[in-house]
Amino acid sequence: MKITELFERGEFVVSAEVGPPKGCHIEGLLEEAKTYLKGVTAVNVTDNQSSVMRLGSLATCKALLDEGLTPIFQLTCRDRNRIALQSDLLSAAMLGIENLLLLTGDHTKMGDHPQAKPVFDLDSVSLIHTVKLLESGVDLGGNELVGEPPKFAKGAVVSPCSDSLDAQLAKMERKVAAGVDYFQTQAVFEPEKFIKFMEKAKQFGKPVQLGVVIPKSAGMAKYMNNNVAGIHVPDEMIEELKADKEKTKAGITGTEITARIIKECKPYCQGVHIMALGWESKIPGLLEMAGI
Amino acid sequence: MLITELKSKETILSLADGKKVFIINCHGCKETRFPEKEAAELQKELSADGNVTGSITTDYICNPENLKLRLEHHMSEINAADVVLVFSCGVGVQTVAEYLETKKVCAACDTYRLPGFQGVTPIEHDCGQCGECYLNLTGGICPITACSKSLINGQCGGSKNGKCEVDSEMDCGWERIYRRLEKIGRLDVLKCPTQIRNFATDDATK
Numbered sequence: 001m002k003i004t005e006l007f008e009r010g011e012f013v014v015s016a017e018v019g020p021p022k023g024c025h026i027e028g029l030l031e032e033a034k035t036y037l038k039g040v041t042a043v044n045v046t047d048n049q050s051s052v053m054r055l056g057s058l059a060t061c062k063a064l065l066d067e068g069l070t071p072i073f074q075l076t077c078r079d080r081n082r083i084a085l086q087s088d089l090l091s092a093a094m095l096g097i098e099n100l101l102l103l104t105g106d107h108t109k110m111g112d113h114p115q116a117k118p119v120f121d122l123d124s125v126s127l128i129h130t131v132k133l134l135e136s137g138v139d140l141g142g143n144e145l146v147g148e149p150p151k152f153a154k155g156a157v158v159s160p161c162s163d164s165l166d167a168q169l170a171k172m173e174r175k176v177a178a179g180v181d182y183f184q185t186q187a188v189f190e191p192e193k194f195i196k197f198m199e200k201a202k203q204f205g206k207p208v209q210l211g212v213v214i215p216k217s218a219g220m221a222k223y224m225n226n227n228v229a230g231i232h233v234p235d236e237m238i239e240e241l242k243a244d245k246e247k248t249k250a251g252i253t254g255t256e257i258t259a260r261i262i263k264e265c266k267p268y269c270q271g272v273h274i275m276a277l278g279w280e281s282k283i284p285g286l287l288e289m290a291g292i
Numbered sequence: 293m294l295i296t297e298l299k300s301k302e303t304i305l306s307l308a309d310g311k312k313v314f315i316i317n318c319h320g321c322k323e324t325r326f327p328e329k330e331a332a333e334l335q336k337e338l339s340a341d342g343n344v345t346g347s348i349t350t351d352y353i354c355n356p357e358n359l360k361l362r363l364e365h366h367m368s369e370i371n372a373a374d375v376v377l378v379f380s381c382g383v384g385v386q387t388v389a390e391y392l393e394t395k396k397v398c399a400a401c402d403t404y405r406l407p408g409f410q411g412v413t414p415i416e417h418d419c420g421q422c423g424e425c426y427l428n429l430t431g432g433i434c435p436i437t438a439c440s441k442s443l444i445n446g447q448c449g450g451s452k453n454g455k456c457e458v459d460s461e462m463d464c465g466w467e468r469i470y471r472r473l474e475k476i477g478r479l480d481v482l483k484c485p486t487q488i489r490n491f492a493t494d495d496a497t498k
Binding site for chain 2: 104106107109110118120121122123124125126128129140157158159162163164166167168170171173174177178186227228229230
């Protein structure tokens with residue numbers, strides 16, 4: 001199922017993210033997904049997230065599909081040139097994977113193989129353009145594909161709380177021009193910034209899923225503030241996480257904060273994308289608290 | 293070493309396109325092949341309609357001190373122009389664009405790599421000598437060398453407080469490009485078609 005069909009029907013689309021393990025055993029991930037992600041429409045599978053080498057996104061997507069879940073294949077430009085990217089896109093179509101999230105990707109220096117060659121032959125915009133071409137039956141080299149061309153729901157990311165919002169919006173516009181179908185955002189902790197962003201972004205007429213991360217502790221919040229681009233956890237939220245350590249440790253404070261953010265932003269967007277970062281077990285409770 | 297080649301005549305004429313133009317030729321490094329004859333012919337054509345406010349032919353514009361000295365006596369002609377058209381390698385164009393920071397500065401040439409030394413390149417600017425030059429789409433700041441991912445379609449999501457995700461000392465190249473385009477009133481170039489790099493430029497120098 002393409003998630004674009006749900007946006008078209010006016011549904012509020014909920015997706016969550018899973019990160020493949022560093023190893024070739026996937027039973028644990030599948031068990032978690034089946035237990036906690038049943039109420040979620042689609043599941044993003046990250047592509048060597050943060051440039052840390054792991055089990056592949058494509059294989060994990062196929063395993064989720066076999067379990068009856070709807071995977072979103074995340075594909076970055078960091079590790080593959082245009083030949084490998086197009087080949088993996090055809091492989092995804094052959095395996096029945098219909099949803100994509102197309103990204104530039106973190107630099108290799110950010111991860112656990114800083115010596116690796118960063119590829120970036122294409123970037124998020126030219127990758128969207130490439131998928132669009134494949135869908136028309138032609139590859140980037142101008143050669144015709146054999147048989148019925150693939151069809152995907154093409155997603156991309158945008159960072160609504162970035163300190164350079166105007167440049168982010170300009171990039172968003174280029175993604176729209178290249179043919180993207182929907183957006184997922186970087187994690188939002190400042191609903192008022194997100195709402196202002198949506199006022200400007202709605203001109204593009206593409207569905208936007210609000211990105212959320214469940215904050216696990218005050219330390220994690222501070223770490224994100226110092227190290228993660230486009231994320232700012234306000235001081236009062238950090239104080240809230242500090243106030244009752246046991247409650248925060250149990251995930252209750254983080255869930256409350258996240259549910260509040262979702263409720264506040266929900267009238268302005270078309271869905272929510274949950275990055276639980278190992279706290280997948282909190283997702284059912286979060287959805288209930290947020291009234292979804 | 294490097295080879296500079298004129299961009300297509302249509303491209304250069306579209307850069308000028310009825311606007312007032314000041315022309316800078318750099319015959320700098322003697323190791324470099326510069327298309328003098330072709331450039332002169334084209335510039336004659338540009339001058340014919342009376343839109344050229346002035347021109348200079350000089351050397352080593354990649355040296356900011358030298359550039360400043362050379363341009364000092366031409367500032368009224370430069371101020372009278374809408375566009376400064378630079379016939380040089382990529383380093384030269386970037387040095388001019390930085391010096392004339394509120395002026396639209398355009399590259400009339402593409403720069404191709406040859407083994408060996410490149411002029412007196414100051415460390416602030418670098419030219420990847422990658423053939424097809426993107427400086428006209430980026431306000432004269434090179435996205436290949438100023439962005440750690442060499443992105444050509446805009447910034448990634450990795451900059452924080454204007455700094456690159458790879459190096460907290462390094463300004464995000466695309467934020468610099470955005471600010472420059474804002475300054476010269478050319479944010480419209482960000483709406484250009486999706487760019488895809490051509491790595492098969494070796495053929496052009498054979």
